[in-house]
Amino acid sequence: MSQAVRVITLTMDGREISARGDQTVLQVARENNMYIPTLCHLTGLARVGSCRLCLVEVKGINKLLPACVTRVEEGWEVSLNSERLSKYRKSILELLFSERNHVCAVCVSNGHCELQTLAQTLGMTHVHFAYRYPRLAVDGSHDRFVVDHNRCILCTRCVRVCDEIEGAHTWDLLGRGVNAQVITDLNQPWGESDTCTGCGKCINVCPTGALVEKGKSVREMTKQRQFLPYLTLMRERRW
């Protein structure tokens, strides 16, 4: 913590809160047990602000701000769950659902999928957009893991954990827009990747059933993420 960090006060959903000036809206909200939905954000990984689910309203600022990458400022009046926000968030979720083939009933992550949980929490009852039903590949060439592009939401958590925590940078994104897809190395089958260490961190950070371990049942496929805060802490201390 730098010396010049000020303590500021702001209100969130009408509650007066004090926070450090170097904190993000999301951090402050979580410290005070207030809920902001997130999808691409994962504590311990770089913040990209790409899913836009954590958008919040600040009085006096016309545009919506992504809570995970916005620093708090003195005197802000933030609202976390207005009607406008809930409408936007539901639309974002609907777009995510319509973009690929998310069929919970046959998914190995059914019951512990972050996309599914968010849809339930935010009360998304149906999708207003036409489903795209893209024909996407399932790559099972790796000994232990499978990537199912039909269930990927392009949050890039796997890309970040592989680059920042594991240091292998096996994953990245191919193309852009509707053609974007996660790839391993030079878009080759995962099993042929030279850089993949097989650590399984990407499996555990994946919010959906896009990255899973072979031969695991739905009940077994719960994500284990204790390693993330632990490794972050250990590397900061450089032990």
Place this chain on the structure above:
Amino acid sequence: MITLTSLPLAEADQEFLDKVIAQRGGRPGALLGILGKAQDHQPRKFLPRETLEYIAAKTDTPLARIFSVVTFYALFNLEPQGKNTICICRGTACHTRGSRELLESLMFKLGFHDPDDEMADKISLNTNDGKYTIRTVACFGQCALAPVVEVNHEVYGHMNEQTLQRELEHLGRETAKK
């Protein structure tokens, strides 16, 4: 599915890449320039697998990152390009002046029959004989001359099927001469 073309890297090419990397390497954003130079240096204006792997190794860039960059930017080609590039504008002004028909007739003449290709937002097709590349672009900024076609980096305005056919025949003769 995007696939890479394999083409062994000659020693002279390696030296060229070494020089470019020595000049530009180490700075943020250097990768784009290096890849651009590598593509220009290639006679068929594309980036083969071996070139990408060589650049990755020399600049300490992850392979996945390199692939991500070359697929994000439309200026990079992963397939050998034709000797002649014909680029048809699919902007709004050109569309209303019949660029769809121009594109369809051109694709038909060069032997492409897949209607999916015609519907795609962005086209980059190479004929098997290596003579032509067809591309589409969103706008050349020459809407007053719609429909616009760019042939080998020269912009032609007010094109119709006859003038395009004439241009194609001209290109055919020129290519045969070489």
